[in-house]
Amino acid sequence: MTTLFIADLHLSADRPDITDCFLRFMAEETANIDALYVLGDLFEMWIGDDDNSPFHQQIKRAFKQLTDSGTPCYFIHGNRDFLVGKQFSRETGVTLLDEHTVVDLYGTPTLILHGDTLCTQDESYQKYRKKVHNRFVQWLFLRLPLSRRLKIGAKMRQSSSSTNQQKDAMIMDVDPNTVDQVLIEYGVTHMIHGHTHRPNVHHIEVNNQPATRTVLGDWYDHGSVLVVTSTESRLETRQFQPQ
Template sequence: MTTLFIADLHLSAERTDITDCFLSFMQQEARGADALYVLGDLFEMWIGDDDNSPFHQQIKNAFKQLTDSGVPCFFIHGNRDFLVGSHFSRETGVQLLPQHSIIDLYGTPTLILHGDTLCTLDEAYQRYRKKVHNRFIQWLFFRLPLRYRQRIGDKIRSSSSQNNQAKNMTIMDVTPDEVSKVMAEHNVLSMIHGHTHRPGVHTLIVGGKAATRIVLGDWYDHGSVLVCRPEGNRLEKRDFSNQY
């Protein structure tokens, strides 16, 4: 019995090493899981379900083959792929979840999310996030030709990279008080998220009780998978040079 969690792969046609590791993971390890959860930023940028490039089709096919094999797959939007929509879901069999979702992880109620909403000290990002999640703005964006959306997406990627380099690393991490607040609001003592690219297992106190927060790793230098079993959870690496 195994449930797998991944996040922050930032898949793109330029990083074939990440893509190859991901495809091997999907074809082999994920096939034996009870379920696979993708907690956002699967793609470096997603500008709409109508972007049917050969690269995107390759990734969608990998999900379709996995779900067709009987492994349920779930997806929570990240800050790079929040425009993944219902057409993607129908094509792949992947089930889209709300940004904050509670699952029963082998008897433990666990809150799963991408994690960007926890970084409340990064006020500039939170303002940006509020704008791009506005339904009217998204409606306007989707009415632009695909080539224009691609240009906008490229500019956003470049701007985000420059802005992050100038930011203090502290404000780009989660706010501890926000973590406790969100866990208390959802009445859970277990949380799993990505976004910060700082993998680890953290203990904290929520409502006077011991709680656990697991942060998923990114896939920049190696694959990163959270392997959950009834007997416990473990963050593991997957080497790009040694495929499955």
């Protein structure tokens, strides 16, 4: 059997090519799998579970069809959709996981996460992350009118894009020492994450043991899927269809 991992789709109504690729993937590739894991940034922006736009309803229906068929789907929050909550989970059947979760992949304990917590050299982002993950701050934000939250979210997205363009690319990548520390903390030698948009399989050494860090790709130019079976693990791409 097979387990699939995706991340960093950044779905939005502005990119129908990505949405079409995702919906095709859900319809054609998830029928006979053990599980689907979404490791964050499924959406370009998520400002609360009460945003029931036609676009969001379309995406939720795709997940509901999957989970209704008996296939489990798991979700880890990303930096763009950390406000996905219990209502989304109820409506889709998707199980929300802790930001760092160890899963058994065909006998191999594997740590899965979005990946932004590994980018510790980006101190300004880590300060921002700590602020927006504060439960009280989130509680206050979610009580603003939906229209107000949409404006704030759009402004924050624009600001983030501008700020990232000015940062050194290495600062926004994972810190190798942090990777080692996290693997040691969780007692595993295999890790899967997204966030950096740099798909690759890194073979490293931690505590004199061989370890593997697999990075999922984003969906900006094509779909990206990690396919894991009991015998192999491979990163694959999915092409967009002409619009």
